Amino acid sequence: MKKQVTLWLLIFAVCNLTAQTEEQVTKLFQESSPLEIQLSYSNKELRKDTNDSTYIDVEMKYREDGAWKLLPVALRARGNFRRAKCYFPPVKMKIKKSLAKGTLFEGNKKLKLVLPCMLEKNNNDNIEQELLAYKLYEKISPYHFKTRKVKITFTELKGKKVKEHQLDGFLIEDDKHVANRFDGKVFERYIHPLAMDADSSVRNAFFQFLIGNTDFSVAYQHNGKLLYIDKKIIPLPYDFDMAGIVDASYATVNTSLGIDAVTDRVYRGFKRDEDVLQSVRAHFLNIKPDLMAVIESTKSTFDIESEYESAAAFVSSFYNILEDDEAFKKKIIDGVRTK
Secondary structure (H helix, E strand, O other): OHHHHHHHHHHHHHHHHHHHHHHOOOHHHHOOOOEEEEEEEOHHHHHHHOOOOOOEEEEEEEEEOOEEEEEEEEEEEOOHHHHHHOOOOOEEEEOOHHHHOOOOOOOOOEEEEEOOOOOOOOHHHHHHHHHHHHHHHHHHOOOOOOEEEEEEEEEEEEOOEEEEEEEEEEEEOOHHHHHHHOOOEEEOOOOOHHHOOHHHHHHHHHHHHHHOOOOOEOOOOEOEEEEEEOOEEEEEEOOOOOOOOOOOOOOOOOHHHOOOOOOOOOOOOEOOOHHHHHHHHHHHHHOHHHHHHHHHHOHHHOOOHHHHHHHHHHHHHHHHHHOOHHHHHHHHHOOOEOO
């Protein structure tokens, strides 16, 4: 009887925490439907004339309740590789608190806007695949970024020429919002992965293995942040466009890891007690139906059916490893990092 009471109390506590954290999500990220926006600026100017402290001022229009509304924002290019290689560099957006007040964007002073990298037939599908990775992680860990898909009409200014692009993209909330939902803070210094919370760290490593991502470092906070919550250090991953689940044309392969393609998986988690690895394995096996349902729900968003099928098959191949004791031992238990 006592065990049943304890179990129900635990379930109630988890549900209560979930409800509390959801209440702290800003209005922008409470909706799941794509948000229509309009932007106009020069890619060349954004790439050349902006840096960590220099932004360009732009008027963004967004569609809400059937009407177009105007919101002044400041933009800069982000990401050294993408700034150099991409036709559309990814964007960091700042919004003045006074201008955002009373609008859909209230509470969001900083946002990331993820755009397709190249002018390619499958550029929007690459966005869908990367966004899918974020949605999968929502099911894997409570400590995740909220995202919102956007349908963008982008008017590119090229000197005297004007060119219009219809793009898919998505917005990512600021890391401080994630920390605040758990009464924590963003932790900004080097820390060895083994000093991080074991369960959260291994969940992140399994997730990176699932999506086939090697372009990250939790220690040096490359494509990831750290949160300090309840006296624990928790990794918070982002930027997955170099992962195998996306298989982007511009993705670079880390051949030092012994792989020939971004679709080759390498487990990058550090050595932990096997009990932790097995516990996280069980967690991923338990949520397999949830992850597959997330994938299935995105099928209609893809322009090219084969791009959806490749993403779905890639996740299925992860479970082929997880469900096979021999493959799990070879790929993960024997593949852990020691340095």
